[in-house]
Amino acid sequence: MMPTPQWARAHTNIALIKYWGKKDPKLMLPANDSLSLTLADFYTDTLVRFRGDCPGDSLTIDGQPVSAGALTKAVRVLDEVRRRAGLTLPAQVISRNHVPTAAGLASSASGLAALAAAAAQAAGLHLTEQELSRIARHGSGSATRSVAGGFVRWYAGTDDASSYALPVAAAPALLQDIRVLAVIFSDQPKAIGSTAGMAQTVATSSYFPAWTERAERDLAALLPALAAGDFPRVGAIAEGNALAMHALTWAARPPFTYFLPATLALVQGIQAWRAAAPVPVYATIDAGPNVKLLTLADHVAAVQEWLADHFPTARVVVTHAGPGIQYYPERKEPR
Amino acid sequence: MMPTPQWARAHTNIALIKYWGKKDPKLMLPANDSLSLTLADFYTDTLVRFRGDCPGDSLTIDGQPVSAGALTKAVRVLDEVRRRAGLTLPAQVISRNHVPTAAGLASSASGLAALAAAAAQAAGLHLTEQELSRIARHGSGSATRSVAGGFVRWYAGTDDASSYALPVAAAPALLQDIRVLAVIFSDQPKAIGSTAGMAQTVATSSYFPAWTERAERDLAALLPALAAGDFPRVGAIAEGNALAMHALTWAARPPFTYFLPATLALVQGIQAWRAAAPVPVYATIDAGPNVKLLTLADHVAAVQEWLADHFPTARVVVTHAGPGIQYYPERKEPR
Incomplete structure (x- = not known):
């Protein structure tokens, strides 16, 4: 049955x-x-x-x-x-x-x-x-x-x-304290979808073989940083990996990018602010123009303030680590 | 004597x-x-x-x-x-x-x-x-x-x-007709000089070995395109090579870029305009934020107009192919 x-x-x-x-x-x-x-x-x-x-x-x-x-x-x-x-x-x-x-x-x-x-x-x-x-x-x-x-x-x-x-x-304190700020410049569909962009990159980017080696090395470095709860190391590895991924598309034929000028401005702004402040905040970007900032709970307010000053028109949504699959009875549709 | x-x-x-x-x-x-x-x-x-x-x-x-x-x-x-x-x-x-x-x-x-x-x-x-x-x-x-x-x-x-x-x-007509428009966003010294940027890229970029292979392949493809006077092919190879070079810096540790947001906006704008118009105009970028556009004499006015519409604050200087070393007598300092 x-x-x-x-x-x-x-x-x-x-x-x-x-x-x-x-x-x-x-x-x-x-x-x-x-x-x-x-x-x-x-x-x-x-x-x-x-x-x-x-x-x-x-x-x-x-x-x-x-x-x-x-x-x-x-x-x-x-x-x-x-x-x-x-x-x-x-x-x-x-x-x-x-x-x-x-x-x-x-x-x-x-x-x-x-x-x-x-x-x-x-x-x-x-x-x-x-x-x-x-x-x-x-x-x-x-x-x-x-x-x-x-x-x-x-x-x-x-x-x-x-x-x-x-x-x-991962160190429990890191899992507890890590925060993600999604910074939204555009909710337009991207010009090149992920599947097509991936296929074009794999087929034509001069750097694709080197990317897979880079990703494996980054992952090997990230695991001990997660276990140790070393957030600046986690953030630096994640940011470097994201930018190395986006570098692939510039080396594709024809070259393309998911970045908008605002994407670049935010990454550069964060890098400069992080070096000067210093505040532990790092950027990661998926196949689209929006940026996700990684930081710790204690710094969320400062990052939000910096974003309001420098990117006043961007929408910002803050979240934290979530759980795996959860189940609810059929009659009680979850909210 | x-x-x-x-x-x-x-x-x-x-x-x-x-x-x-x-x-x-x-x-x-x-x-x-x-x-x-x-x-x-x-x-x-x-x-x-x-x-x-x-x-x-x-x-x-x-x-x-x-x-x-x-x-x-x-x-x-x-x-x-x-x-x-x-x-x-x-x-x-x-x-x-x-x-x-x-x-x-x-x-x-x-x-x-x-x-x-x-x-x-x-x-x-x-x-x-x-x-x-x-x-x-x-x-x-x-x-x-x-x-x-x-x-x-x-x-x-x-x-x-x-x-x-x-x-x-190169085909004589190509040498005669090629034009370069230098588009200047910033005359500030760059944050990372060429020599330091190169050294950091060679030492740390995951893609550097793949870059040298890419450059040699691009050059092998460019030579017959120059001989044939095939400007769109010349432009596409040059643009792809420049972007592949800049992709190296995103894969360096730490990642960096010579681009300003305006650099990215111009490259993307030119790519979109070229596809839509179509106008034979291609971008190349050295170690700095400014862009050099490659086109042919017949299209210089259209490119200048497009730049004035889209990047009104950028300075634009137009030039063409130049000669090798020239000598002038000591007494007659050249002007």
Whole structure:
């Protein structure tokens, strides 16, 4: 018998060591290990019902049917769950995003992680986070890391079974005190989407092979810094890794960048302020123009003040470390 | 007997394939071959007198004694000339820069090339451009390319004798029609000088080995494009090479950039305008925030208009291909 479905909640994450490029697009194996922080305030709630009375898989987000592209990603996750459960029933997927576009954070990570968890639960599968992360990976690379909480490492792996995410040990004070300020310059869709940008970079950037080596070295340096709670070291590694990732796109053919002039102005401003103040604040940037600043709880007010002075029109959202998958009863839709 | 000294004039150049990093700092051997265009309107005039009645080498630029650092570079060039001529006399060097700071172009290339030529002439040496370029190299890497006119290739070489510059064959129409618009955002000294920036990049950038391979490939592609007079191909290769060079600095430890937000805005604006218009205009950037736009004579007015619309506060200077070393009699100081 099928269990009563439950809502599954998964949170977005921000990568400190970036995922940029696949070594196997079919299996969704990334070129390098990556490492992220799961974020508390941005998440997706998803309910899955496997139903014999439906003609095929359906997915609504906030009550609206999704695009064909989004449905395709969801179906890949659902197919993995059905395969493991020996199910053939179509699924009705209801999803609620609590990742405002205004936060400049992609909802695909939380959305496809929540889907993996909700579908597995509805299918009666009892899976570890590690197994769920493998399923989420088939929907979206960054979703692999949104199954677990805190600092999370996605092992690139060499096949479907070995490419999964696990939490990483970090000093408790660091996990408690780390803060992320999302600084939003633009909520316009980017000119080059992540998937296309990654594919172009892997295929044409002169620096791609050197990038994967750099990312592995950065990750090896980051692990002891996390364990020791050495925030300035964590921040410097994350900032360097993000900029090295963005450097790839300048060396692509043709060259491109996700930066806006304001992105560059903020990175340079933060670097200069950090050197002069000194304040422990570091920048990281994903495939888009917005910047996420990493700092510690004691410095949030100073960073907010500096941002208000220097980037008065930017929107700023503050968050902290978030948990892994959470479940809620079907009747009690979570808020 | 020493010949009557003559003024030597050398012009600045702009690299289409960048020189960024030395494989031998002592011999001034660059990590990769580079290729430049000598520019007509920016030059240095230099007169050298070898004099027994002076206590040591002296150098004035526009009547002012230079810094110790600038004198050191000049002395390296003078020593090369004295060594070849079997001279031990000190030199009095008088130099006039016609490279306005406002043009955002370094005067070290023209200055040290003019010095090499003037010193060799004053010492009675009769040297080819190739030999003069070797001497200029000891003063400043980019000076190697300022001895010759038009498109010039600096062969990296493997020792002092094999690291020199020679003109490169180009379609006559291209050499006639190519235009360079220097777009000046800032005439402030850069925060990180070229020599320090290069050294930091070579020592710490994860992408440096890949850069030298990229530069050699770009140069191999540029040569037939120059010979064929294929300007859009020349421009695209130059722009890609410049951005790949600047990508190196984002992957250095710590990461840095010579770009200002306006630099990025102009590169992105030109890329978008070029795709939409279409107008053959391409960007290249040296170690600083200013941009040089490459286009053809027929499009200069359109590019100037576009710049006036989009970057009204930037200064713009237009120039074209310039010649190699020229000499003028001592009594008739060139204007």
